[in-house]
Amino acid sequence: MKSDPVLDHLVGYRLKRAAVAADAEARRVLEPFGVTPARLATLILIRANPGCDQTALGRALSVNRSSAMKLVNLLSERGFVERRPGRNARTNALFLTPEGEAQLGAMIDAIERSDEEMAARLTPAEQKVLRALLDKLAPPDTID
Amino acid sequence: MKSDPVLDHLVGYRLKRAAVAADAEARRVLEPFGVTPARLATLILIRANPGCDQTALGRALSVNRSSAMKLVNLLSERGFVERRPGRNARTNALFLTPEGEAQLGAMIDAIERSDEEMAARLTPAEQKVLRALLDKLAPPDTID
């Protein structure tokens, strides 16, 4: 089975292949914690923005309110996230539970080890360049 | 809503954000042709490997036989792909139809324009570096 020059030349295609491989590996190492990469990102964003509401969280994750709901529901069932009364009667304020805080450290250790293992195919200098180039393609401050 | 240093440092996370953005844009420009990025990749691989069977195609696309079936079914309904008797009675030989050949050119023009537009955020030198780095993360010759 031959590859094809058209496919190989597309940045988007290579980006996706690399992202899919990284996602599968991240999923694997996070499985023991009962979370997926998206759910871990949710936990990290709630920790960084304690008391945020679901709509803002969804925007930061690039999903809609309904999808943000599902993420929070699941993390709340797992006992990692807590909904408290928000700044008005129609918003929730999201917080990590003590359990969530406690486990998040180990989850981050796991994902960072896995990420570093993948990135280790590049030299530290190359990693820095890659991060910078990816930023130019999709800046992290796209978050509201 | 603040971002988070842990998230921003993960190569996999940035990779995914960039890939998702690229995928959404590719999906948009391919929509008029009734194909998605994965279906276009299927067409390109069949053109590069005329007479290949579905199992090999699936391997090249990193999906299983059943998912490869669905892709071929859809492209065959669209009239882009044809199943002919294969090298033995249990394999199909896949080919583009004349219609598929004819349309593929326009599809490739569209995706290349869209890819170049995204990549234009980088200088040509940077694009070259990015391609090289992505190759080291997920070499295209991962295809069997």
Place this chain on the structure above:
DNA sequence: TATTGTTATACTCTATAACTATA
């Protein structure tokens, strides 16, 4: 026995649309 195509089924992720209760 192993492999190819096929089918049925299920699961994950995300979206849309509509409802409710606030603001």
Place this chain on the structure above:
DNA sequence: TATAGTTATAGAGTATAACAATA
């Protein structure tokens, strides 16, 4: 009127498991 949360529903995309035909 607009917004936050919620619910029900639907659609992609992919996977697993089983079966028939063939090697």
